[in-house]
């Protein structure tokens with residue numbers, strides 16, 4: 001079958017036509033991929049960056065982890081799914097038995113497999129996953145939007161970690177797809193003001209279109225801007241870091257008010273020091289991180305918002321390409337693309 005494969009360490013990947021079709025175990029399902037999305041993580045893996053290497057990718061590997069598709073075959077022990085079911089797929093393949101899994105934190109499973117990193121991914125005609133990783137999609141959700149659930153779920157999880165943002169001022173660093181959906185959600189959840197930080201002018205405009213105050217952090221003193229614009233609180237109530245830029249966390253810690261909250265989503269490629277005494281102890285900031293989506297409450301929340309048309313994800317799909325043009329898709333991500341969809 002056709003697939004995008006990363007064969008060896010170092011930059012690059014190749015489209016092959018002879019990837020072996022997946023063989024099913026009893027608890028697994030075979031999915032005919034209907035739509036897949038390129039993620040920043042794929043670009044990192046393609047370029048072989050430090051943050052991609054930190055996931056210990058298992059090579060050779062079929063890349064990709066964001067997809068929706070149709071169940072074509074099922075292992076003998078699979079229950080609750082049927083052939084022809086349309087599903088989106090959770091990237092964090094959890095075991096269901098370990099301590100985090102048994103205590104409601106399966107997204108942080110000790111024995112986790114990661115689709116498209118340690119487990120053959122979805123940039124292919126077919127993919128296979130444990131049946132437990134499938135999220136059935138109602139007929140009302142098109143395949144393209146189903147493939148957006150994985151990345152948009154990260155944004156929903158970020159809001160879950162932040163707690164109630166109603167009437168809050170919110171700072172969102174990074175206006176990539178995850179940041180843009182964080183902006184949408186913050187507004188939907190009743191934030192009073194949203195400030196977006198982004199260096200790419202095109203993305204900054206997208207944030208502005210959503211109603212955010214858009215700032216290029218290279219051209220503005222962000223903490224000063226926040227203190228000036230939210231003088232009563234002395235800064236923003238909540239900040240989200242979605243860019244992964246290692247330099248931005250100190251800016252966010254400076255920009256939130258005392259007893260404010262900071263949620264980090266992007267993975268910086270290096271360790272970022274935090275002045276615990278100043279920010280966590282004295283300033284009283286709550287600092288939390290996000291890894292993936294909670295199964296399945298994040299997904300159900302997202303579905304409810306999308307199904308009722310309160311959250312529109314379709315506008316984020318800026319480019320559609322056939323699978324063989326994967327490399328073009330990676331290039332587009334470096335420019336003005338939000339989400340690049342691949343049709344297998």
Ligand SMILES: [Zn+2]
Nearest residue numbers: 039041066151
């Ligand atoms: Zn992703």
Ligand SMILES: [Zn+2]
Nearest residue numbers: 095098101109
């Ligand atoms: Zn587990």
